[in-house]
Amino acid sequence: MGKHRKLNKGQLRRMRANQQKRLQQVELAQEPDDASLGAPEPGIIVSRFGQHAVVANEQDQTFRCHIRRSIETLVCGDEVVWRRLTAQTEQTEQGVIEAVQPRHSLLSRPDYYDGLKPVAANIDQILIISSVLPAFSAQIIDRYLVACEDIDITPVIVLNKADLLETLAADAVDEIEQTLTMYEAIGYQVLRVSAKTLGGLDAIQSLLQQQVSIVVGQSGVGKSSLVNALLPEIETEVGDVSAGSGLGQHTTTVATRYPLPQGGYLIDSPGIREFALWHLDENRVAWCFKDFRPFLGRCKFRDCKHLPQDPGCALQEAVESGDLHALRLYNFHKIIESMASTKPSRAIPRGSKK
Incomplete structure (x- = not known):
């Protein structure tokens, strides 16, 4: 008996698409009819699980709802129109989501196979959580800052596990403090x-009051621990940092929106170890380094890559004169290098003319 030939990526995707289509046909047949539904109500998506979502009404009461097949995308934080089930059914759903309101902001995460995957909508500010353990990384912070600048959402840099600073060597503490001071000088808020x-x-x-905020950061930096400290009654699962790799273990699996006692809402997002930026082109990434902006367009050559060997580079000259921090330019180049190595072959960066 011959061996089965391994399916390629295209065949696998088509097979999964056909399976999904069959599932959708079954779910469509199970959708409640209008006669069993109440009047339309406004709501907010608390979290989503497949073709179902948890919706909060204006009193922050939550209801598990079915999502109409006509809705293309739905994420945590979306404002929706939904209707309650008024008739008794064997299903566990308590309502049906009918429509999604326009978003004023959207945080997305690049996915190698599926392109940009939305994470959460209608956010006012993003808390970029870093920590002493896993090792503090300005490069990861800069990736998130680029993402924030690209979608025009206010970032706040939060150093968690600050109590561990006293366990580090003096030079390591100095490096962390100098980096945080650099971000404050650029104009970012640091806590x-x-x-x-x-x-x-x-x-x-105080910062979260009357705002819709989301916490992001690599796995293990203590996002869920921080959410638990702010909202102890929710008891999100907390993971440890791997002793072998020094990397964090994923705990949060879906973005979830929680009301805050002082007003406002906090979204806990799935942990990711690296935030890819291959959906942007190089010029857009440079613009998203907001301390670069006074120098952009002033290089001798229009196609300047801002490398040390590039003559007349305004960014290199700004570093030499002390008007631009060398670490930021170094991180920019590392991001550009990683974009070239991790970008899917079919991906077309935002801003590209292709």
Whole structure:
């Protein structure tokens, strides 16, 4: 008996698409009819699970709802129109989501196979969580800052596990503090907190008041621990940092929106170890380094790559004169290098003329 030939990526995708289509046909047949539904109501998506979602009404009461097949995309934070089920059914759903309102902001994450995947909508600010452990990384922070600048959502840099600073060598502490001071000089707000000792939480609570905020950051930086410290009643699952790799373990699996007692909402997002930016072109990435903007367009050559060997590079000259931090230019080049190596072959970056 011969061996089965392994399916290629295209065949696998078509097979999964056909399976999904069959599932959709079954779900469509199970959708409630209008006679069993109440009047339209406004709501907000708390979280989504496949073809179902949890919706909060204006009183923050939650309801598990079916999503109409006509809705193309739906994510945590979306404003929707939904209707309650008024008739008794064997299904567990309590309502049906009929429509999605226009979004004023959307945070998306590039996915190698599926392109840009939306994470959460209608956000006012993004809390970029970094920490002393796993190792503090300005390069990861800059990736998130680029993402924030690209979609025009206010970022706030939060150093979690600040209580561990005293366990580090003096030069390591100096490096972290100098980097945070650099971001403050650029104009970004920086907070130092500890979910373990609760240090600095008052500053975060004040910042979150009357805002819709989302916490992002690589796995293991303590996002869920921080959410638990701010909202102890929700008890999100907390993971440890791997002793072998030094990397964090994923705990949050779907973006979830929580009401805050002082007003406002906090979204806990799935942990990711690296935020890809291959959906952007190089010029857009450079613009998203907001301290680069005074120097962009002033290079001798229009196709300048801003490398040390490029003559008349305004960014290199700004570093030499002390008007631009060398670490930021270094991180920019590392991001550009990673974009070239991780970009899917069929991906077309935003801003490309192709």
